[in-house]
Amino acid sequence: MSSDRERLASACPTQHPPSTxxxxxxxxxxxxxxxxxxxxxxxxxxxxxxxxxxxxxxxxxxxxxxxxxxxxxxxxxxxxxxxxxxxxxxxxxxxxxxxxxxxxxxxxxxxxxxxxxxxxxxxxxxxxxxxxxxxxxxxxxxxxxxxxxxxxxxxxxxxxxxxxxxxxxxPPGVDIGPHRVQPGDAVLVSGDLGRHGIAVLSVREGLAFASPIESDCAALASCVAALLAAGVTLHCLRDLTRGGLAAALNEIAMDANVGVLLDEPAIPVSEPVRGACELLGLDPLHVACEGRMTLMVPAASVERALATLGSGAARIGQVVEAHPRVVVLKTGLGGSHTLDLLAGEQLPRIC
Amino acid sequence: MKYVDEYRSGAEARRFIAAIRRVVTRPWSIMEVCGGQTHAIVRFGIEELLPPEVSLLHGPGCPVCVTPCEILDQALALAGRPEVTFCSYGDMLRVPGSDGDLFTVKAKGGDVRVVYSALDALALARQNPAREVVFLAVGFETTAPAHAMAAHRARIDRVRNFSLLVSHVLVPPALAAILSASDRRVDGFLAAGHVCTIMGTDEYERLARDYGVPIVVTGFEPLDLLQGIHMCLRQLEEGRAVVTNQYERAVGPRGNEAARRLLHEVFEVVPRRWRGLGELPASGLALRPSFAAFDATLRFGMSAGAAAEPAECISGLVLQGRKRPTDCPAFGTRCTPDSPVGATMVSAEGACAAYFRYRPRSARDVV
CATH class of the missing domain: 3.30.1330.10 (PurM-like, N-terminal domain)
Incomplete structure (x- = not known):
């Protein structure tokens, strides 16, 4: 019986279009x-x-x-x-x-x-x-x-x-990539870090924060076009997706065979993202963004680049000859540590 | 960020470092007990700010590191059962047992969930009465009261499909073991502030007295650690050995009495095997017989087989402050966070993993 019904159903289109x-x-x-x-x-x-x-x-x-x-x-x-x-x-x-x-x-x-x-x-x-x-x-x-x-x-x-x-x-004459990175280049970010990762995590895990965190998901093409139009020399650009800033800078350091020295207090992270990361035991430098990029530009282009990028952007460090292929973070206390690639996803800690 | 930035101020840190330099006249070794403190020390680069006379040794207080292999094997076996939803804190998922980790079980189809609290696991049990929800209850005195609360609530509310795989450990017996070693290197301790928020400072008074060692209950932010180090050094230089409390904003002498009552109601003190340290008497917590209905090992008839530690690994010596991670020939080569050989490389809070990830200056040339 049921197979007859199925045959009939497939032969006669249903009146109502399916909702799934x-x-x-x-x-x-x-x-x-x-x-x-x-x-x-x-x-x-x-x-x-x-x-x-x-x-x-x-x-x-x-x-x-x-x-x-x-x-x-x-x-x-x-x-x-x-x-x-x-x-x-x-x-x-x-x-x-x-x-x-x-x-x-x-x-x-x-x-x-x-x-x-x-x-x-x-x-x-x-x-x-x-x-x-x-x-x-x-x-x-x-x-x-x-x-x-x-x-x-x-x-x-x-x-x-x-x-x-x-x-x-x-466009003709534009050549952007790790091969152009050189010691002395400034390292910039286009805005604050970690919003996308925390926004997704908060919904996935049912975490409610007092101030809701929205994804930074945005298109960067017009921003890059504006930088080029303003005459900024761009050596390398990398959008910060999975693995966050840490992954992007490690990849570039390895591809370009240079060191990167970061100044931790200069790296912009919003209060709600910092708070959520503290709570969950995550490092915002490893958290994904979807509308942020890091830029390597020669020192002479820094001011113009920051002016074009707008108020959220920041100079966070520089490319160095020392410690090639390694990203080192100078902490606000004056100490330093390596900013490494993680084995996999960050996992919330026990306590 | 309020209540965090204050404790990370560079200017204040420089004041403490100057004070530390003024007080030190000879070499001292101070052990921070808690993995969270180790993590902060390496992450903020605190060691390289200290004068050369001060050595920091990294202690046994990483719950992920010291959970014995046989518990992980039981966790893997439980998580692989079709009727079980296995709940754990995130950083336990990558810890290798004898054969794989919880991620491997999940990839094979096991229902493995990351939760932030044992009460979340209990809620899952309520929402899914047809599933057997098991929570992996590991950690020190800090996490134990929340786990006790889950068992307590489950019993009151008669939740029949919830159980705990318990492997709790206690800090003072581990410190006593370290202090009893014939080649003891530790001159003073920074005790784990969060453990003391629950337990108070009584137990530490006895240790300080019996072993003549200064103990400073210390917090987890850079300024907490620098102040704790300063307080410990002052005692050492003055020849005193008492318990002092740097972390007064969180720790009172009696701890959290409600939490301790709950601990006592649900758990009893038992001998426990520690990964890297072996079995220590009266060093762990297990469910009392009155909570046997919530004991996953009984519910699923698990037997505790002994699992061998990798012979090459020196994590036992690292956890006792007798070796540094970089003293190990496998560090950064055969043993990395991607393929850890032993206990202290598996968790973010383990000394070896912290050294590998943040590579303080002393470790930068090794890997």
């Missing part, structure tokens, strides 16, 4: 078309996407006055919870990839987006995520030009995983 993602939404049939036409196309509407071809065909050099090299990057986004104070997985998926392009000095142009949806995800939640991606893309000045959707069985995913790939254009 179903395996059929990834099956290549009518449901998938409904999902694409009902959710993705209206949000991301642009001529390239609406052409609905197997590939997006785009101009890499968007107008005759633009020249330069192409920057390409890809990143996958998994975050629990999908929505957190100050952002959601959709904003992260757009800004994260845009920021990776910006770190090469590229002007972001196009994004692709691939979604792995878990059966049972509320369509309302998916709509919210997609609309948030649309807003983030508008904010960052990029178009989402092609995409893909797959659905996995319930329990095989965390609601939704998103992979975005970005294409950008690096």
């Amino acid at each position: 993602v179903q395996l059929a939404h990834g099956g290549g049939g009518r449901r998938m078309r409904q999902l694409i036409e009902g959710v993705f196309l209206p949000a991301f509407a642009n001529p390239t996407l609406l052409a609905r071809h197997d590939s997006a065909v785009v101009d890499v050099v968007p107008d005759v006055t633009s020249r330069g090299r192409v920057a390409l990057t890809t990143d996958s986004y998994v975050v629990k919870p999908l929505f957190f104070p100050g952002g959601d997985i959709g904003r992260l998926a757009v800004f994260g990839t845009v920021n990776d392009l910006a770190m090469a000095g590229a002007r972001p142009l196009h994004l692709t987006a691939a979604f792995i949806l878990e059966e049972g995800l509320a369509l309302a939640a998916l709509r919210r995520i997609v609309e948030s991606m649309r807003d983030a893309a508008t904010e960052a000045g990029v178009a989402i030009v092609t995409g893909d959707t797959k659905v996995v069985d319930r329990g095989k995913g965390d609601g939704v995983f998103i992979t975005t790939t970005g294409v950008g254009l690096v």
Whole structure:
């Protein structure tokens, strides 16, 4: 009996569209078309996407006055919870990839987006995520030009995983990367650290703080463009994601074979983040950000860079010849210690 | 940040360092007992601010480090059972037992949760009556009252699916063991402030008297530690050996009497094996027979097999202040936080892990 009913149900489309993602939404049939036409196309509407071809065909050099090299990057986004104070997985998926392009000095142009949806995800939640991606893309000045959707069985995913790939254009003469870092460069950060990690942790663990901490999730491309326009010489940029400032600076120190000496009291961390970190036994220098970067600039560019970045930015240290490949932190007390990469995620301490 | 920044002031620190320099006339070795203090000393680079006469030895007060291997093996076995939701503080998850750690069990499908309090684990048990919720109750006198509270509440509320895997340890017996060693190197102690907030200072009076050692109950911020060191050095230079209290803002002489009553209601003092130190008499806490219903080892019929410590590891000597982490040939090479050989490399508060992570000047050339 029941198998008859199932056969009937699949032969006759239901009257009401489902309110959750179903395996059929990834099956290549009518449901998938409904999902694409009902959710993705209206949000991301642009001529390239609406052409609905197997590939997006785009101009890499968007107008005759633009020249330069192409920057390409890809990143996958998994975050629990999908929505957190100050952002959601959709904003992260757009800004994260845009920021990776910006770190090469590229002007972001196009994004692709691939979604792995878990059966049972509320369509309302998916709509919210997609609309948030649309807003983030508008904010960052990029178009989402092609995409893909797959659905996995319930329990095989965390609601939704998103992979975005970005294409950008690096203006002629711009060359930013660890290979340009040299002793004497100043180390700056674009703003205070650790907000994103603590915002996500507070929701995930059900921790309520007296002053809510919002994610710092933001696009950095316009900020980098402004620095370039102001004539700041940028040797290296790195956005501070997983592993926070500590991971970014260790990677650069190793790649560039230089030492980094930081002045701990100069590193901006907001009061609520410091308080939460004290409480949980975490070090804010290892906590993730999603809208902050560290910059290595020659001494002559420091003032202009700080003026362009605005009031949250700070000079936190310098690149040194001593202790190559090691980041050393000078504490407010006058002592010092190494700022190392962690084995894995930071774990809250017993007491 | 209020109540924190005051205790990290560079100007005040320089005042204490000058005072320490004025009082010291010859070499002294002071042991900070608590792993949290070790962590702060290395993180703030306090050792390199002190005059060369003052050596800091890092004590046994890291609960993660001293939890014996056989308890971890029991934890791994429990966490792997399909009916069990296993709850632990975060930093226990990476501690290796004989065969893997709790992260490995989680990766294999075990239901392992990080909680911030035993009462959170009790709440999980209430919300999931079909699951057996087990809490890994480790630590010193600081964490024990909260764990006692969870057992106490579970009994009152008749929560039938909650139990504790207990491996609590006590500070004074470990200090007595260190002081009894024939090649004792410790001249004075900075006692762990948070332990004394619960226990008061009585137990330490006896130690100071019997072993002729000054003990300063000390806090965890840089200025606390510098002031504690200064107070200890003054006693040493003046030939005194009494208990003094640097951490008066948190510690009273009688401790927290309500917490101690609860401890006494739920736990009894037992001999306990310490990782790195071996078995010490009357050095641990276990659930009293009246709380047997909440004892995970009884509920699941676990037997305590003995597990061997790695032969190469000198963590026992490090925990007693007889060796420094950098004295170990495996430090930073075969033994790192990514693949720890022994107890003191596994927790953020272990002396070896703190040395590896923050590499104070003395350790910077080693790795």
